[in-house]
Amino acid sequence: MVPERDVQSEELVVNMGPQHPATHGVLRVTCKTDGEVILDCEPMVGNLHRCKEKIAENVQYWQFMPYTDRLDYLASMNNEECYARAAEKLLGIKLPERMEYIRLIMTEAGRLSSHLMSVGTYGLDVGAITPFLYCFREREEANHLFEKISGGRMLYHFMRIGGCARDLDDAWIQRLLEFLDRVESKMDEYNTLLTWNKMFQERTMHVGVLTREAALAHGVTGPALRASGVDWDVRRDDPYGIYHKFKWSVPVADGKYGTVGDCWNRHWMRALEMKESISLVRQAIDKMPKAGPDDFQPVESPHKPYLAKGVPRTMRAPKGAEVYVRSENPRGELGFYLVSDGGTSPYRCKIRAPAFCNIAVLPHITRGYLISDLVAIIGSIDIVLGEVDR
Amino acid sequence: MNLRELLTEHLPQMPEAISGIVMALLLALIPALLVVAAVVTPVGLLGVYAERRLSGKIQDRSGPNRVGISIGPIKHHLWGLGQSVADGLKLLGKEDFVPPGGEKVLFLIAPLIVFGGSLALFAVLPFGPNLVGADPNVGIFYVLSIGALEVIGVLMAGWASNNKWSLIGAMREVAQVGSYEIPMGIAALCPVLMTGSLRLSEIISRQAAEPVIWGVHIPIPGELFLGWNVFAAFPFNIITFVIFYICCLANLKRAPFDLPECESELVAGFLTEYSGMRWGLFFLGEYAAMFALSGIGATLFLGGWTGPVHYLAVHGFGAAPGGIGDIVGGAIEFTWKTSLLFILMIWVRWTLPRMRLDQVMRLCYKYLVPAAMVCMLATAAAALLG
Numbered sequence: 001m002v003p004e005r006d007v008q009s010e011e012l013v014v015n016m017g018p019q020h021p022a023t024h025g026v027l028r029v030t031c032k033t034d035g036e037v038i039l040d041c042e043p044m045v046g047n048l049h050r051c052k053e054k055i056a057e058n059v060q061y062w063q064f065m066p067y068t069d070r071l072d073y074l075a076s077m078n079n080e081e082c083y084a085r086a087a088e089k090l091l092g093i094k095l096p097e098r099m100e101y102i103r104l105i106m107t108e109a110g111r112l113s114s115h116l117m118s119v120g121t122y123g124l125d126v127g128a129i130t131p132f133l134y135c136f137r138e139r140e141e142a143n144h145l146f147e148k149i150s151g152g153r154m155l156y157h158f159m160r161i162g163g164c165a166r167d168l169d170d171a172w173i174q175r176l177l178e179f180l181d182r183v184e185s186k187m188d189e190y191n192t193l194l195t196w197n198k199m200f201q202e203r204t205m206h207v208g209v210l211t212r213e214a215a216l217a218h219g220v221t222g223p224a225l226r227a228s229g230v231d232w233d234v235r236r237d238d239p240y241g242i243y244h245k246f247k248w249s250v251p252v253a254d255g256k257y258g259t260v261g262d263c264w265n266r267h268w269m270r271a272l273e274m275k276e277s278i279s280l281v282r283q284a285i286d287k288m289p290k291a292g293p294d295d296f297q298p299v300e301s302p303h304k305p306y307l308a309k310g311v312p313r314t315m316r317a318p319k320g321a322e323v324y325v326r327s328e329n330p331r332g333e334l335g336f337y338l339v340s341d342g343g344t345s346p347y348r349c350k351i352r353a354p355a356f357c358n359i360a361v362l363p364h365i366t367r368g369y370l371i372s373d374l375v376a377i378i379g380s381i382d383i384v385l386g387e388v389d390r
Numbered sequence: 391m392n393l394r395e396l397l398t399e400h401l402p403q404m405p406e407a408i409s410g411i412v413m414a415l416l417l418a419l420i421p422a423l424l425v426v427a428a429v430v431t432p433v434g435l436l437g438v439y440a441e442r443r444l445s446g447k448i449q450d451r452s453g454p455n456r457v458g459i460s461i462g463p464i465k466h467h468l469w470g471l472g473q474s475v476a477d478g479l480k481l482l483g484k485e486d487f488v489p490p491g492g493e494k495v496l497f498l499i500a501p502l503i504v505f506g507g508s509l510a511l512f513a514v515l516p517f518g519p520n521l522v523g524a525d526p527n528v529g530i531f532y533v534l535s536i537g538a539l540e541v542i543g544v545l546m547a548g549w550a551s552n553n554k555w556s557l558i559g560a561m562r563e564v565a566q567v568g569s570y571e572i573p574m575g576i577a578a579l580c581p582v583l584m585t586g587s588l589r590l591s592e593i594i595s596r597q598a599a600e601p602v603i604w605g606v607h608i609p610i611p612g613e614l615f616l617g618w619n620v621f622a623a624f625p626f627n628i629i630t631f632v633i634f635y636i637c638c639l640a641n642l643k644r645a646p647f648d649l650p651e652c653e654s655e656l657v658a659g660f661l662t663e664y665s666g667m668r669w670g671l672f673f674l675g676e677y678a679a680m681f682a683l684s685g686i687g688a689t690l691f692l693g694g695w696t697g698p699v700h701y702l703a704v705h706g707f708g709a710a711p712g713g714i715g716d717i718v719g720g721a722i723e724f725t726w727k728t729s730l731l732f733i734l735m736i737w738v739r740w741t742l743p744r745m746r747l748d749q750v751m752r753l754c755y756k757y758l759v760p761a762a763m764v765c766m767l768a769t770a771a772a773a774l775l776g
Binding site: 012014020021022036123124125126127128129130133134137193194197199200202203370371372373375 | 445448449450451554555558645646648649652653654655656657740741742743744745746747748749
């Protein structure tokens with residue numbers, strides 16, 4: 001008979017965060033550890049709560065746009081696009097085709113920029129500092145690009161309900177194409193330093209395995225869901241915009257490397273999605289049509305937005321109208337649920353934030369792993385606290 | 391002689407004895423201070439500069455390149471060489487903070503022990519012919535034991551900080567460094583077996599003699615590479631050297647073994663609560679120890695101050711043994727080898743991700759210890775052959 005374990009080590013409760021370098025902001029994780037092994041952990045969210053949903057009820061539809069930037073502040077373009085689409089659906093605004101192309105180019109470039117950040121900081125989480133700075137070098141160019149078109153480096157306020165801040169000019173598109181070439185040529189460098197690095201694989205493969213069932217039960221979305229082997233992408237399965245016009249694929253983990261649902265696969269999905277985004281932006285730029293004569297309102301001065309014809313100056317949705325619009329953000333499925341009471345601002349605005357749902361799975365996939373693994377797992381889920389707390 | 395007799399007989403002479411001890415201590419203190427001022431501090435500051443500058447180059451950015459000299463009309467950026475000095479001065483001006491609830495005494499002396507430990511390594515470091523503080527007959531043994539002093543300082547720091555992250559970091563340090571001393575000791579035994587002595591000067595002079603590999607005499611001067619211990623018992627000591635180097639990285643807490651202070655997991659490990667110059671002492675101590683262990687590695691395996699540059703100084707320019715040419719040639723020889731190993735440490739740090747604690751332990755006990763054992767046996771066989 002196996003004797004009872006007579007050496008009892010004391011359990012230690014450590015507080016990771018809210019001021020901790022690896023919690024990607026102000027996440028606080030209380031972990032009960034036995035030595036280095038995590039017995040239990042609990043993510044404590046809410047340190048960055050800014051009453052976004054309540055603000056939406058108190059400002060007009062168009063005024064809420066800059067607030068959406070601050071949800072997932074690494075993918076502001078995607079948030080804006082989703083909110084704009086929700087408001088347009090509520091207000092019954094149709095977009096010209098060129099605007100759809102602009103939206104797709106901007107959101108996919110935003111996804112690329114966001115994934116550059118995720119891949120880089122994931123390297124930082126497992127201790128590889130140099131790939132992080134390489135990713136930032138490329139992301140800097142993305143920031144410059146967005147700054148040139150919108151005036152902001154991270155918080156763009158580029159989209160408008162029924163349009164956007166300004167039309168894309170040829171010089172800017174040329175620069176965007178050069179940026180895409182540059183990132184594509186550097187992808188191998190990141191993969192050599194991280195993805196195919198033996199030490200990186202040792203740290204991330206078979207660690208923090210999120211099973212298909214658990215992922216679905218917790219409402220995990222985005223690359224984390226696809227890394228668990230679920231073939232689901234809102235862009236394809238609940239199509240919006242003009243994604244159906246292009247050739248692209250949704251990367252899904254197939255268990256060829258590591259375990260399906262482990263940290264490495266979540267990282268790998270992002271690396272693959274970057275390639276898909278690059279290809280999508282290129283295709284969209286190729287096919288982008290010129291603006292038709294009756295598509296847009298005349299732009300009277302550089303300070304005026306580039307809006308579709310028929311967008312009202314005062315936006316008022318019919319009483320009782322409600323919409324739920326979702327989009328595939330870099331971190332998962334972002335949804336806006338808007339209810340109107342007939343006024344100029346929504347009666348209720350509920351934001352379904354992907355990172356909030358994804359972080360809920362943390363306790364289930366960290367038990368039994370080490371403190372070092374906890375950092376690797378948090379990094380692989382890739383949360384943005386602005387979105388978790390809203 | 392009992393205590394009473396001792397006191398009654400020798401008490402009158404006590405003051406003289408004490409003053410003698412004090413004099414001796416003072417006399418020992420002057421060279422020690424000189425070493426600190428002239429060698430360790432510049433090495434530490436240059437090491438920090440090299441790390442920051444090289445990491446800048448590796449990461450496609452500039453690194454420090456502004457702080458130079460500006461005295462009257464003399465103005466130059468000096469490629470940022472002044473940055474470490476400026477940072478050191480800034481650290482000196484900071485508050486000497488002790489966390490509330492911490493063990494104050496332990497907290498205050500821990501950095502001194504760590505810094506003192508790496509300082510003491512310089513005492514036996516042979517910079518060149520006759521350029522050595524001491525050459526004890528226990529040479530390598532001294533290096534290994536003094537190198538282990540650091541663990542105590544780190545454990546004290548982690549315990550005294552009253553911080554859980556610090557404590558976890560300190561425990562990791564003990565586990566890691568304690569484990570890696572085993573393969574490190576075994577690896578360091580290989581040059582000892584070849585030489586038959588622990589004394590560093592004898593280990594160096596054997597490497598300058600005519601090379602014998604597996605009992606085969608090679609009729610070229612040993613200083614030209616082949617005499618070096620890294621080629622002894624070919625190819626086993628190449629593996630030994632790699633093992634020794636990995637163990638150095640682990641003992642110095644350098645990436646990928648920087649678990650005790652890894653910033654993404656433990657905030658800053660045992661350094662979390664330190665600030666100001668006490669933190670600076672840990673930092674300087676780390677770089678001084680990096681240089682010292684690189685020097686020991688160069689001495690044990692790469693011929694120390696003997697080698698092609700020294701050979702050229704003696705045989706090419708006809709420098710007399712013990713003369714200035716001999717010493718300068720040897721010092722240059724030692725410096726390039728040590729710098730090479732030092733720069734390799736920096737390069738490794740900025741390339742590889744960090745390992746996990748269980749992986750670090752597995753690497754040590756499953757791979758390094760058996761491999762070092764095999765290499766030691768092979769070296770013993772080679773030593774038997776001649």
